[in-house]
Each structure stands twice: as C-alpha cells, then as structure tokens.
Amino acid sequence: MTTPPSLEAEPAAAAALFGDRIELARSYTVSLASNGETLGLIGPRELPQLWSRHILNSALLAPLLRGRVGDVGSGAGLPGLVLAIARPDVHVTLIEPMERRTEWLRSEADRMGLTNVAVLRARAEDVRGSGDLLPLDQVTARAVSALRTLIPLTAPLVRSGGELLLMKGGRAADEIVAAQKAIRKHRLDHVEVLELGAEHGLETTRVVRAVVDP
Numbered sequence: 001m002t003t004p005p006s007l008e009a010e011p012a013a014a015a016a017l018f019g020d021r022i023e024l025a026r027s028y029t030v031s032l033a034s035n036g037e038t039l040g041l042i043g044p045r046e047l048p049q050l051w052s053r054h055i056l057n058s059a060l061l062a063p064l065l066r067g068r069v070g071d072v073g074s075g076a077g078l079p080g081l082v083l084a085i086a087r088p089d090v091h092v093t094l095i096e097p098m099e100r101r102t103e104w105l106r107s108e109a110d111r112m113g114l115t116n117v118a119v120l121r122a123r124a125e126d127v128r129g130s131g132d133l134l135p136l137d138q139v140t141a142r143a144v145s146a147l148r149t150l151i152p153l154t155a156p157l158v159r160s161g162g163e164l165l166l167m168k169g170g171r172a173a174d175e176i177v178a179a180q181k182a183i184r185k186h187r188l189d190h191v192e193v194l195e196l197g198a199e200h201g202l203e204t205t206r207v208v209r210a211v212v213d214p
Contacts, residue, residue, distance in 0.1 A: 041076035067137030135159035148179035
C-alpha cells in the first residue's frame with residue numbers, strides 16, 4: 001500500500017503509545033489515508049495532521065480501558081479501531097449506523113487480523129436490549145454530539161459501576177454544566193475532565209469520564 005505524500009510523518013510519540021502494536025497502527029493509518037477521503041471517512045485536509053490529531057489523539061484513551069468497551073459513532077474507527085489495535089486484551093464493539101462505514105470497519109478489522117473487534121450497524125439508541133452485547137463496562141465516543149445529547153445515548157449501554165469516556169473539545173467543562181439535567185437523570189457520579197497528551201508532547205486531549213449508576 002503506497003503512503004500518500006501528504007500524510008503527516010509519524011510522530012515520536014506513536015511508538016510509545018502503541019508499543020509492539022505500532023506496525024498495525026501504521027498499517028491502519030496508511031489505509032485510512034489512502035482510502036478515507038474516497039469513502040467519505042475523513043476530509044481532504046486531515047492527512048497533514050492524521051497521526052497527531054486523530055490516531056494518537058484516540059490512542060491516548062487506551063490506558064483507561066478495561067473489559068468490554070463500546071464505541072458509539074465509530075465512523076472511520078476513531079477512536080474504537082485505534083483502541084482495539086492498542087489494547088488487544090480489551091474487546092471493542094464498534095457501533096455505527098452507516099453501512100458504508102461499517103463495511104470499512106469490518107474490512108479493516110479483518111485485514112489486520114483483529115480478533116477483539118465486533119462491528120454493529122445500529123444507532124446507539126437502538127442497541128439497548130441487544131442480548132449478550134450489553135451491558136458494557138465502558139463506552140467511548142468522539143466528535144458525536146454535545147454532552148447533554150450524548151449522555152442519554154451512551155449511559156444506558158453501560159453496566160452499573162461502569163464508565164463513560166467521552167472525548168470532547170476545549171469547552172468540556174462548560175458542556176458538563178449544560179448537561180446537569182442529563183447527568184442527574186442517568187445517575188452519573190464522579191464526573192470529571194481528564195487532560196491527556198502533555199506527557200507525550202501532544203496537544204491536549206480532553207475526556208469527560210463519569211461512573212454510571214454507582
């Protein structure tokens with residue numbers, strides 16, 4: 001597979017974040033760079049920042065994972081497929097409603113031989129009661145919607161005592177304030193904003209972490 005010339009050079013932090021899984025991370029990144037625009041997964045301006053803004057940004061969540069994880073609105077696999085690469089000991093269910101995207105996710109998981117990935121074509125609100133899929137230990141989401149909208153979609157998928165790990169922007173704290181009604185309704189506790197990335201020399205990534213119905 002030919003690497004597009006406009007693809008960002010691999011940052012030094014990549015090897016530290018992926019360890020012995022770095023070759024898989026490279027393979028996925030090149031595949032996304034080569035096919036992502038054509039398939040409508042990423043925009044044409046993303047290649048010069050694909051590693052730092054998307055791949056490594058997603059990988060920063062990996063140390064926080066445990067058990068059975070669901071990724072809502074997986075899209076191109078950010079963060080879900082990246083996390084499955086980084087943490088082969090964690091099972092990741094990629095939840096995505098668009099057929100074109102689920103086909104991409106399945107083909108990439110198969111191509112890389114990832115046995116810890118399941119792909120579910122569904123909206124988050126339609127997943128409830130999906131047999132042995134639920135409840136999950138954790139749910140992630142990246143660039144899906146405002147927190148007050150996202151909490152009602154994700155919290156019902158998580159077991160009592162499980163966690164939400166929702167990737168947000170610079171206004172994460174303000175979103176928590178605006179989402180107080182949803183936080184109370186879904187009995188979230190220990191709601192906090194984690195700031196990740198500085199320890200690897202990367203741009204700050206903010207994650208809203210909360211315990212569900214403790």
